[in-house]
Amino acid sequence: MGKSISGVGSTNFNSKMKKFLIIIYVLLNTVSFAKEFHVSKKGNDSNDGSVTKPFKTIAAAIKYAYAGDTITVHEGTYREWVNPIRGGESDSKRIMYRAASGEKVEIKGSEIVTGWQKVKDGVWKVVIPNSFFGNYNPYQDSIYGDWFFPLGRKHHTGEVFLNGKSLYEKENIENVQNPLPPKVYKNFDGSIYTKADIDGSKYTWYCEVNDQNTTIWANFHKFNPNKELIEISTRRTCFYPEKQGINYLTIQGFNISQAATQWSTPTAEQVGMVATHWNKGWIIENNVIHDSKCAGITLGKERGTGQNVWSADPSLDGSVYYIEVIFRTLRNGWNKENIGSHIVRNNEIFNCEQVGINGSMGGAFGIIENNHIYNIFTKRQYNGAEMGGIKFHGAIDAIIRKNRIHDCHIGMWLDWMTQGTRVSANLFYNNDEVDISLETNHGPFLVDNNILLSTNNINYISQSGAFVHNLFTGKLNIWAEHSRFTPYHLPHSTDIAGITTIAPGDDRYYNNIFIGQGQSVKTEDINTYGLSSYNDSILLVPWKKGKRKVELPVWINGNVYYNGAYRYKNENQFIEKLNFNPDLKLVEKDKNVFLQFVFDDSYFSFSTQIITTEILGKSKIAKENFENPDATPLILDTDYLGNKRSKEKNTAGPFSNLTGGKLEIIVW
Numbered sequence: 001m002g003k004s005i006s007g008v009g010s011t012n013f014n015s016k017m018k019k020f021l022i023i024i025y026v027l028l029n030t031v032s033f034a035k036e037f038h039v040s041k042k043g044n045d046s047n048d049g050s051v052t053k054p055f056k057t058i059a060a061a062i063k064y065a066y067a068g069d070t071i072t073v074h075e076g077t078y079r080e081w082v083n084p085i086r087g088g089e090s091d092s093k094r095i096m097y098r099a100a101s102g103e104k105v106e107i108k109g110s111e112i113v114t115g116w117q118k119v120k121d122g123v124w125k126v127v128i129p130n131s132f133f134g135n136y137n138p139y140q141d142s143i144y145g146d147w148f149f150p151l152g153r154k155h156h157t158g159e160v161f162l163n164g165k166s167l168y169e170k171e172n173i174e175n176v177q178n179p180l181p182p183k184v185y186k187n188f189d190g191s192i193y194t195k196a197d198i199d200g201s202k203y204t205w206y207c208e209v210n211d212q213n214t215t216i217w218a219n220f221h222k223f224n225p226n227k228e229l230i231e232i233s234t235r236r237t238c239f240y241p242e243k244q245g246i247n248y249l250t251i252q253g254f255n256i257s258q259a260a261t262q263w264s265t266p267t268a269e270q271v272g273m274v275a276t277h278w279n280k281g282w283i284i285e286n287n288v289i290h291d292s293k294c295a296g297i298t299l300g301k302e303r304g305t306g307q308n309v310w311s312a313d314p315s316l317d318g319s320v321y322y323i324e325v326i327f328r329t330l331r332n333g334w335n336k337e338n339i340g341s342h343i344v345r346n347n348e349i350f351n352c353e354q355v356g357i358n359g360s361m362g363g364a365f366g367i368i369e370n371n372h373i374y375n376i377f378t379k380r381q382y383n384g385a386e387m388g389g390i391k392f393h394g395a396i397d398a399i400i401r402k403n404r405i406h407d408c409h410i411g412m413w414l415d416w417m418t419q420g421t422r423v424s425a426n427l428f429y430n431n432d433e434v435d436i437s438l439e440t441n442h443g444p445f446l447v448d449n450n451i452l453l454s455t456n457n458i459n460y461i462s463q464s465g466a467f468v469h470n471l472f473t474g475k476l477n478i479w480a481e482h483s484r485f486t487p488y489h490l491p492h493s494t495d496i497a498g499i500t501t502i503a504p505g506d507d508r509y510y511n512n513i514f515i516g517q518g519q520s521v522k523t524e525d526i527n528t529y530g531l532s533s534y535n536d537s538i539l540l541v542p543w544k545k546g547k548r549k550v551e552l553p554v555w556i557n558g559n560v561y562y563n564g565a566y567r568y569k570n571e572n573q574f575i576e577k578l579n580f581n582p583d584l585k586l587v588e589k590d591k592n593v594f595l596q597f598v599f600d601d602s603y604f605s606f607s608t609q610i611i612t613t614e615i616l617g618k619s620k621i622a623k624e625n626f627e628n629p630d631a632t633p634l635i636l637d638t639d640y641l642g643n644k645r646s647k648e649k650n651t652a653g654p655f656s657n658l659t660g661g662k663l664e665i666i667v668w
Contacts, residue, residue, distance in 0.1 A: 034068040034069055034070070035064075035065075035066075035068075035069045035070075036051075036069070036070045036071075036072055037049035037050075037054075037055065037061040037064055037065060037069065037070070037071050037072070038050065038051050038054035038055070038061075038072050038073075038074065039054055039055045039056070039057065039058050039060070039061050039071065039072070039073045039074065039078075040054040040055075040056070040073075040074040040076070041056065041074070041075070041076035041077075041078075042054070042056075043055050043056040044056050045057055045059075045060040049061055049064060054074065057078065057080055058071065058073060058078055058080060058082050058097070058107075059080055059081075059082070059083070062082070062083070062084055062085055062086075063085070065084075065086065065095050066086060066095070067086070067087070067088045067089040067090075067093045067094070067095060067248070068088070068089075068093045068094070068095075069095055069096075070095075070096040070098065071095070071096065071097050071098070072098055072099075072100050073097070073098070073099055073100065073105045073254070074100045074103055074105065075100065075103035075104055075105060076105065076106070077106040077108055078105070078106065078107050078108070079108050079109075079110065079111055080107070080235075081109075081235050081236075081237060081238065081239075081240070082097070082107060082238060082239040082240075083240065083241060083242050084097075084241045084246050084249060085241070085243075085246075086246065087241075087245065087246035087247040087248050087249055087279065088247060088248030088249065088281070089248065090248060090281075091248060091281055093248070094248045094249060094250050094281075094283070095248070095249055095250070096249075096250040096252065097239075097249065097250065097251050097252065097254075098250070098251075098252040098253050099252065099253035099254050099255075101253075104255060105253065105254050105255065106254070106255045106256075106257065107238045107239065107254050107255070107256045107257075108231070108238070108256075108257055108258045108259075109233055109234065109235040109236070109237065109238045109257070109258045109259025109260060109261075109273065110159075110161065110231040110232055110233050110234055110235075110257075110258035110259075111132075111231065111232060111234045112229065112230065112231055113126055113128065113216075113230050113231065113232050114126075114226060114230070115226070116218075116225040116226050116230070119217065120177065122219050122220060122221045122222070123176060123177055123217060123218070123219050123220075124217070124218055124220060124225050125215060125216065125217045125218075126215070126216050126225075127213050127214075127215050128213060128214045128215070128216070129212065129213055129214075130209070130211075130212060130213060130214055132214075132234075133214070133234055136234075136235070136236055136260075137209065137214060138156055138157040138158030138159075138232075138233050138234065138236070138260035138293075139156050139158045139207040139209055139214045139216070140156075140209050140214075141156060141157045141158075141236075141260070141262070142154050142155060142156055142157070143155040143156070143157055143262065143263050143293070143294065143382065144262070144263060144308070144311065145262070145263035145264075145265045145268055145308045145311060146265045146266075146267045146268065146308050146309070146310040146311050146318055146321075147265055147310075147318065147384050147385035147386050148263045148265065148382070148384045148386075149382060149383040149384050149385075150382050151381075151382055151383060153171045154171070155169060155381060155382050156169060156207060156260075157233070157236065157260040157261065157262055157293050157294075158207070158232060158233045158234075158260050158293070159232065159233045159258065159260065159291070159293055160205040160216060160218055160230070160231075160232050161229075161230065161231040161232070161233075161258060161291070162203060162218075162220060162223060162225070162228060162229075162230060163223075163228055163229050164229070164231075164291075165200065165203070166291055166351070166379070167203045167204055167205045167218060167219075168200070168201045168203065168204045168205070168379060168381065169204070169205055169206065169207075169381065170204045170205065170206045171206070172206060173206050173217055175204065175206070176204045176205060176206045176217050176218065176219050177219065179201065179202045179203075179204045179219060181201050181202075197378070197379075201379075202219070202221065203218075203219060203220065203221065204218065204219045205217060205218040205219070206218075216232065218230075231258060233258050233259060233260035233293065234260065235259055235260060236259065236260050236261060236262065236271060237259050237261060237271050237272070237273060237274075237275060238256045238257075238259050238273045238274060239251060239256065239273070239274045239275070240271055240272075240274070240275040240277060241277050241279070242277075243277070244277055244278050244279060244302060245279065246277065246279050247279050247280045247281050247282075248280070248281040248282070249279075249281075249282050249283075250282070250283040250284075250285070251274060251282070251283070251284045251285070251287065252283070252285050252286050252287070253285075253286050253287065254287050254288075255287070255288045255290075256273055256274060256287060256288070256289045256290075257273070257288075257289070257290050257291045257292070258291050258292075259272075259273040259292055259293070260293055261273055261292045261293050261294040261295050261354075262294060263294050263354065263384065263386070264294055264295040264298050264300070264354060264355060264358055264386060265308065265360075265384075265386050266300070266301065266322060266325070266360035266361075266386070266393040266415075266416075267301075267306045267307075267308060267309050267310060267318070267321055267322055267325050267360075268301070268303070268306065268307050268308045269301060269302055269303035269307060270295070270298040270299075270300035270301050270358065270359065270360060270362075271295075271298060272292060272294070272295030272296055272297050272298035272355075272358070273289060273292040273295065273296055273297070273352075274287075274289060274296070274297045274298075275295075275297070275298040275299075276298070276299050276300075276342060276359075276362060277302060278300070278301060278302040278339060278362060279339070280338060280339055280340060280341055280342075281341050281342065282299075282342045282343070283342070283343045283345075284297060284342070284343070284344045284345075284347065285343070285344070285345045285346050285347065286345075286346045286347065287347045287348075288347070288348045289347055289348070289349045289352075289356075290348075290349065290350045290351045290352070291351045291352070292351075292352040292353070292354075293353060293354075294352070294353060294354035294355070295352060295354050295355050295358055296349045296352040296355065296356045296357060297344060297347075297349065297356070297357045297358075298357075298358055298359055298362075299340070299342050299344070299357070299358070299359030299362040299363045299366065300358065300359035300360040300361060300362040300363070300393075301325075301329065301359075301360040301361060301362065302332075304332065305325055305328040305329045305332050306321070306324070306325040306328060309321045309324070309325065310322075317484075319484045319485075319486070322393075322416070323485070323486075323487065323499070325360075326361070326394075326417075326487060326496070327496075329361055330494065330495075330496070334361055334364075334494050335493075335494050335495075336364070336365050336493070336494070339361070339362055339364065340361075340362055340363065340364040340365040340366055341364075341365040341366055342362070342363070342366040342367075343366065343367045343369075344357060344366070344367070344368045344369075344371060345367065345368070345369045345370050345371065346369075346370045346371065347371045347372075348371070348372045349371060349372070349373045349374075349376075349389075350372075350373070350374050350375040350376070351375050351376075351378070352376050352377075353376075353377055353378075353379055353381070353382075354376075354377065354384070354386065354387055355376060355377075355386065355387055355388055355389070355390075355391045356371075356373040356376050356388070356389045356390060356405075356408070357371070357373070357389070357390045357391075358386065358388075358390070358391040358392065359392055359393070360392075360393045360394060361393060361394035361417075361494075363392040363393075363394065363395050363398055364394055364395060364396040364397065364398060364494065365396065365397050365398065365629070366398050366399070367398070367399045367401075368390065368398070368399070368400045368401075368403065369399070369400070369401045369402050369403065370401075370402045370403065371403045371404075372403070372404045372668075373389040373390065373403060373404070373405045373406075373408065374389070374404075374405070374406050374407045374408065375407050375408075376388065376389050376407075376408040376409065377408060377409040378407070387409055387410060387413070388408060388409065388410035388411065388412060388413040388437070389403075389405040389408040389410070389411045389412055389431070390403070390405070390411075390412045390413070391410075391412075391413040391415065392413070392414055392415065392418070393415050393416045393417065394416060394417040394418075394494075395414050395417070395418045395419075395421045396417060396418075396419050396420055396421065396489060396492075396493075396494060397419075397420040397421065397492055397629035398418075398420075398421045398422075399421070399422050399424070399629070400412070400421070400422070400423045400424070400426065401422070401423070401424040401425050401426065402424075402425050402426065403426045403427070404426070404427045404593070404668045405426060405427070405428050405431065405435075406427075406428065406429045406430045406431060407430050407431070408431045408432075409431070409432060409433050410431060410433050410434055410437050411428045411431040411434065411435040411436060411454070412426070412428070412435070412436045412437070413436075413437040413439070414436070414437070414438050414439070414441060414445070415437070415439045415440065415441075416439065416440050416441065416486050416487070417441065417486070417487055417488070417489065418438065418441035418443070418445050418462070419441065419442065419443060419444065419445065419488060419489050419622060419624065420444065420445070420491070420492055420624065420627075420629055421445045421446070422445070422446045422448070422628075422629075423436065423445070423446070423447045423448070423450065424446070424447075424448050424449050424450070425448075425449045425450065425640045425641075425642075425654070426450045426451070427450075427451045427593065427667050427668055428450065428451065428452045428453060428454060428457075429451075429452075429453035429454055429586055430453075430454060431454045432454070432455075433456060433459075434454065434456040434457070434458065434459045434477070435452045435453075435454045435456065435457045435458065435474070436450075436452070436457065436458050436459070437458075437459040438458065438459070438460050438461065438462040438465060439459070439461045439462065439481075440461055440462060440481055440484055440486040440502055441462040441463070441464075441465070441486075442462070442463055442464060442486070442488035442500070442502070442619065442621040442622055443462065443463060443464025443465055443506070443619040443621070443622065443624075444464050444465070444466065444616075444618070444619035444622065444624055444625070444626045445462075445464070445465050445466070446465075446466045446468065446616075446626060446634070447465060447466065447467045447468070447470060448466070448467070448468040448469050448470065448636055449468075449469045449470065449636075449638075449639055449640045449654045450470045450471070450640075450654065451470075451471045451595065451640065451654055451667060452470060452471065452472050452473065452474065453471075453473050453474070453584075453586055454474050455474045455475065456474050456475045456477060457472045457473070457474040457475060457476055458472075458475075458476045458477065458478075459477050460476065460477065460478040460479070460504075461478075461479055461480070461481045461502055462502060463502055463503060463504060463505060463506045463507065463552060463619075463620070463621065464506045464507065464619035464620060464621065464622070465507050465508070466507070466508040466510070466611075466616050466626055467507070467508065467509050467510075467512060468508070468509075468510045468511055468512070468611050468636055469510075469511045469512065469611075469636060469639070469640075469652070469653060469654050470512045470513070470653070470654060471512070471513045471515070471653050471654050472512060472513065472514045472515065473515045473584060478504060479504065480502060480503065480504045480551070481501060481502040482501045482502070482503075483501070484501060484502075485499045485500060485501055486499065486500075486501075486502070487499050488500070488621050488622040489622065491622065491623075491624040491625075491631070492624075492629060492630075492631060497622065498621075500621060503551040503552055504551055504552065505551050505552025505553060505554050506552040506553065506554070506619065506620045506621075507554050507555070508554075508555045508556075508616055508626075509554070509555070509556045509557075509559060509568075510555070510556075510557055510558050510559070510608070510609075510611050510615070511558040511559065511608045511609075511611065511650070511651075511652045511653070512559045512560070512652060512653065513559070513560045513562070513652055513653035513654075514559060514560065514561050514562070514565035515562045515563050515565060515582055515584060516561070516562065516563045516564030516565030516566075516578075517563070517564055518563055518564045518581065552620060556568045556570070556571050557571055557572065557573050557574070557608075558573050558574070558608035558609065558652060559571065559574055559575075559652060560574065560575040560603060560606070560652045560653065561574065561575065561576045561577065561578070562577050562578075562580050562581065562582055562600075563577075563578070563579075563580060563581045563582065564578055565578075566578070573608065575600075575602055575603060575606050575652075577600055577602070580600050582597045582598055582599055583596075583597060583598055584596070584597040585597070586667075587664075592666055592668065593666070593667050593668035594664050594665065594666055594667065595664070595665050595667045596662070596663065596664045597662075597663055598661065598662045598663065599658070599660075599663075601660065603651070603652075603658075604651075604658065604659070604660055606651065606652065607648070607649050607650055607651070608650050608651065608652050609650065610635065610636060610637050610645060610647055610650050611634075611636040612633060612634060612635050612636070613625055613626055613627045613633040613634045613635075614633070616634070639654055639655050639656040640654035640655055640667070641655065641665075643655075643656050643657060644656070
């Protein structure tokens with residue numbers, strides 16, 4: 001007979017097996033396996049969310065998604081507010097919301113409305129029970145907030161859409177029946193800024209609300225609304241977590257539209273059509289975001305630190321209230337560990353009447369890149385001081401690069417506390433007030449390798465900015481601000497180092513190209529073109545009447561001046577060709593944009609230095625180096641297209657390695 005295997009050896013074996021099984025059990029219960037939940041218009045919310053048994057709504061999938069999981073939404077229109085209840089744990093362990101590859105997935109803040117009754121030729125009305133709107137009726141809610149200018153009338157957050165195109169709200173039923181074109185308004189320099197679609201403005205609507213019903217009248221002209229797609233905005237947002245602490249989300253590939261968004265101001269909760277709610281580490285990419293009553297994407301503030309505090313009590317100046325708000329946000333955790341660091345990339349954003357992307361302080365430490373932003377503030381029915389393709393307060397260590405921004409009122413507006421930020425390789429054109437507005441910033445900040453083609457390129461009420469390798473074809477408007485005290489920070493931090501006013505200067509202008517408006521410009525107006533604002537006595541362009549000298553030193557060298565743009569008299573390395581016109585044109589072909597121009601022969605033999613942190617130095621007020629957000633030195637050795645610059649033959653402007661003759665360069 002064989003020997004028994006019981007005994008000491010057996011005991012050791014069983015003990016080891018027990019330990020092994022315990023380890024397996026612990027691993028199975030502590031290691032999370034990423035799951036994918038599917039949503040389909042053909043699904044059911046009682047399903048398990050698998051690819052064969054998908055949910056019907058995104059809201060159902062939200063309940064099951066944890067860090068590391070993915071919610072894949074399949075083709076169709078989803079009329080719901082996506083309100084995430086959990087976030088990811090880190091950049092590598094996110095919750096992803098994505099449209100299924102190759103499928104059109106729409107998230108809309110609107111509902112279809114039928115049952116229109118004809119009132120007279122072109123004019124129809126619909127009566128909707130207030131219960132239809134649930135706990136939010138956009139036709140009772142008026143746009144309101146700090147720095148909002150209603151222009152003497154009421155504007156509701158709701159909208160009416162005819163086959164996807166928004167109609168113009170009117171003050172009364174008479175103006176619906178007999179629509180008038182929008183008013184014409186002027187910029188600070190007297191130029192006209194209205195861009196309203198005059199034909200489209202004839203399509204109008206008006207609303208009234210009583211205790212039971214909401215009535216909407218609309219002028220559809222030749223269209224029968226009962227045979228067309230008529231939608232009205234019913235939700236205040238499309239994608240917004242109601243609570244904070246929802247970090248590390250990815251939103252990818254959706255078409256998001258038609259929300260009844262409220263005015264987004266730096267002293268209030270900022271809720272755009274897609275909004276991060278004072279969280280950290282979101283990625284918003286490859287989406288089409290359009291037709292928001294106010295804001296497209298907001299990266300900004302929550303409600304608790306202030307809600308339209310200036311409008312609630314106008315006894316103090318709004319800038320004082322904003323300083324109070326900033327200190328409250330610092331006490332509420334505004335720092336790199338908790339807030340910001342969002343990435344917004346590869347999105348198409350248009351038809352938003354206030355702003356494409358904005359954020360009060362939540363845009364800090366983020367990257368905004370490769371977005372196409374256009375048709376922002378085009379209906380022009382109201383106005384305000386928070387408008388633009390991009391509008392940020394507190395853009396600390398942000399990177400804004402490779403965006404195409406056009407047909408906006410203001411292309412990009414960086415307002416208060418822009419420090420350590422880099423604006424690089426962006427394309428600006430056809431923006432009717434200005435391409436870039438830089439307001440009450442103490443720097444340092446860098447604007448490099450950009451193409452700026454509008455009538456006004458820069459509105460500048462700041463100090464300690466560096467402008468390097470840009471192409472300017474319009475005005476640089478520069479002035480002081482001695483009435484407002486604004487914060488500056490410790491380097492690469494939200495911690496406030498101090499508060500002071502703006503003394504103009506401490507700026508750097510290296511290796512730019514300035515193209516003026518020709519020799520027909522009057523002598524007294526020359527200082528409004530190119531860097532000639534610094535000509536002779538280094539004068540500021542007057543904001544109103546009178547002139548003021550730049551109060552701090554300015555470093556200017558290596559620039560090229562064409563077609564009536566005058567150089568700074570103390571510049572020692574330059575090209576100045578007052579009579580040479582580069583014949584610059586921007587041409588759109590299919591989905592591409594080309595820049596056509598010709599430079600004179602002297603340009604191709606003109607070499608400038610590679611600009612570095614060592615050359616740019618340190619800002620006067622914040623005492624921070626012009627450097628990368630991670631505090632490493634800057635070396636500006638690549639151009640607009642990403643090509644390497646030659647140290648031996650570094651050319652001015654945004655392009656390197658150019659050859660002579662007529663040039664055509666693809667810039668988007």
